[in-house]
Amino acid sequence: MRLFGAWLSDATASEPRDPTAMTLATVDSEGLPDARMVLLKGADERGFVFFTNTQSQKGRELDANPKAALVFHWKSLNRQVRVRGPVERVTAGEADAYFATRPKQAQIGAWASKQSSPLESRLAFEKAIAVYAAKYAIGVVPRPSYWSGFRIVPLVIEFWHDRPFRLHDRIEFRRSGPGAAWTKTRLYP
Numbered sequence: 001m002r003l004f005g006a007w008l009s010d011a012t013a014s015e016p017r018d019p020t021a022m023t024l025a026t027v028d029s030e031g032l033p034d035a036r037m038v039l040l041k042g043a044d045e046r047g048f049v050f051f052t053n054t055q056s057q058k059g060r061e062l063d064a065n066p067k068a069a070l071v072f073h074w075k076s077l078n079r080q081v082r083v084r085g086p087v088e089r090v091t092a093g094e095a096d097a098y099f100a101t102r103p104k105q106a107q108i109g110a111w112a113s114k115q116s117s118p119l120e121s122r123l124a125f126e127k128a129i130a131v132y133a134a135k136y137a138i139g140v141v142p143r144p145s146y147w148s149g150f151r152i153v154p155l156v157i158e159f160w161h162d163r164p165f166r167l168h169d170r171i172e173f174r175r176s177g178p179g180a181a182w183t184k185t186r187l188y189p
Contacts, residue, residue, distance in 0.1 A: 001044065001045055003159060004043060004081060004157065004159075004180075005043070006079075007039065007072075007074075007079060007081060007159065008020075008040075008043070008072075009060065010074075010077055011072075011074040011076075011077060013081070014074075014076045014077055015074050015075075015076050015077070016076060018039065019071075019072075019074060020039045020040040020041070021038075021039060021040075022037070022038060022039070022040050022048075022050075022070045022071060022072045023035050023037055023070065023071040023073070024036055024037070024038045024050065024058060024068060024069075024070055024186045025068060025069040025070070025071075026058055026061040026062055026065070026067075026068050027061060027065055027067075028057075028061055028064075029056035029065075033056065034061060034125065035060070036058065036144065038050040038058075039113070040051065040072075040086070040124035041098060041149070042098075044165050046151060046153065046178075047085070047088075047151040047153040047154055048070060048083060048151065048152045048154065049090060049094075049149050049150070049151045049152075049164055050149060050150060051090075051095065051098055051099075051132055051135070051147070051148065051150075052115070052147070052148075052149075052150070053110065053113065053114075053115035053116075053144075053145050053146055054089075054148050055115065055116075055146045056116040057085050057115075057116040058116075058149075059115075059146075062087050062150055066084055066086055066087040066088065067084075067085070067087060068087050068152050069082065069084045070082070070083040070084075070152055071083075071085065072116075078161065078162030079159070079160065079161050079162070080138075080160045081157065081159055082156075082157070082158040082161070083152060083154050083156070083157050083158075084154070084155060084156040085153045085155040085156065086152075086153050086155070087150050087151065087152050087153070088150070088151050088153060089148055089150060089151070090148060090149035090150065090151055094147075094149060095143060095147070095148040095149050095161070096143050098149065099143040099147065100140075100143075101126070101179050104121075104141060106138075107141035107143075107153050108129060108132045108136060108141065108145065109129065110142055110143075110144055111132040111135075111136075111141070112124070112125065112128035112129040112131070112148045113128075114146050120138070129188075153178050155175055155176075155177070155178075156172065156174050157172070157173045157175075158170060158171070158172045158173075158187070159171045159172075163189070164182040166189060167189055169189075170186065170187040170188070170189055171184060171185070171186055171187070172184070172185045172186075174185055
């Protein structure tokens with residue numbers, strides 16, 4: 001995790017867009033893989049955290065099959081990090097604390113969006129935004145019960161660094177479970 005922190009710091013200094021963008025891969029009930037971009041909101045010894053509507057497609061997939069993979073790709077550094085492991089929900093306190101840091105319009109959006117559900121029209125969504133903006137015009141916007149975070153607990157982390165002539169540098173860290181010791185292996189490119 002120290003190496004990941006150092007690489008994320010390098011990416012924060014050089015990546016022109018969002019260095020916390022990561023591909024999240026899940027599987028649906030039929031085992032069909034699904035991937036989308038999400039934003040990393042926390043990384044520590046416990047794992048990698050992002051937040052979402054838990055009733056969204058990714059939320060439902062993670063609840064049904066709590067395993068996931070992540071990929072960070074920092075093109076400006078010619079580096080990527082791959083992460084695999086089980087998934088757990090963050091605590092209500094962690095979700096509340098992060099939700100409170102979001103801009104008010106993003107908080108309103110969390111209430112107005114039925115994420116991943118069919119939308120009859122853009123106007124219907126804008127109406128829902130207006131309804132919740134009026135409802136929470138004054139005071140604190142509470143976190144919806146269906147909005148929370150997930151933590152990917154890493155069992156495998158691979159650091160990949162581009163080298164000339166496709167002679168890349170790959171180092172994999174692996175452990176048998178949370179709290180277990182990490183083993184380090186260099187992989188062929």
